[in-house]
Amino acid sequence: MTLERTGGCLCGAVRFTARLKDTNFGACHCEMCRRWTGSALLGVTVPEGDVTWHGTDHIATRQTSDWAMRAWCRDCGAGLYFKVTQDSPWKGNVELPIGILDDASGLTMTNEIYIDHKPDSYAYAGEGRTLMTRQQCIDKFAVLASDGGQP
Numbered sequence: 001m002t003l004e005r006t007g008g009c010l011c012g013a014v015r016f017t018a019r020l021k022d023t024n025f026g027a028c029h030c031e032m033c034r035r036w037t038g039s040a041l042l043g044v045t046v047p048e049g050d051v052t053w054h055g056t057d058h059i060a061t062r063q064t065s066d067w068a069m070r071a072w073c074r075d076c077g078a079g080l081y082f083k084v085t086q087d088s089p090w091k092g093n094v095e096l097p098i099g100i101l102d103d104a105s106g107l108t109m110t111n112e113i114y115i116d117h118k119p120d121s122y123a124y125a126g127e128g129r130t131l132m133t134r135q136q137c138i139d140k141f142a143v144l145a146s147d148g149g150q151p
Contacts, residue, residue: 007101009073013058014080018096019050025098026111029118030134036070036079040118043082043095044107051081051094090141113137 003023008015025044033041053059059080061071067086072079082095098104111130112118114137132140 003106005101005103007096008055009058009076009078009080009100011073011076011078013075014053014055014073014078016054016080016096017052018044018046018101020044020046021050023107024110025107026113027109027124028095028113030114031117032064033082033114034117034119036064036082037097039122040112041082041095042098042109044098044101045093046096048083048092048094051096088141 003020005018005020006016007018025042027040027042029040058074059071060074061069063069063085067088068082068084070079071081071083078100079097080100081097084090084093098107109124109126109129111132112124113132114134115131116133
């Protein structure tokens, strides 16, 4: 199953088409993602080669940890993706914020990570998600240990 979705930044300078392998997405409550997005990062994982970008001259990037980078639109500042850059099983994937998809309907939140860092001021409805603490993420994703556990 492959779903094609389009999306873009706030001002429209950056557009993309993504071929999703499934309809699952997750939430990251780590401090860096909360600061980057203003809340949790709600992101869908897409192989980097399955995203076609338009307006790439408007994309700025920053290495935000020893092993990952974030990208945004130079013009409007909208967050575009999070990407693992260090050699690991997750290298080559991007996390696209579902809020920048033109149509995020039909997607299902299946996991929340850094759940022990989530502020108590909000909670997502529904059940059946996998919940992982910061330490569980470090244990599962060994690449995190090299940077104090911050993506």
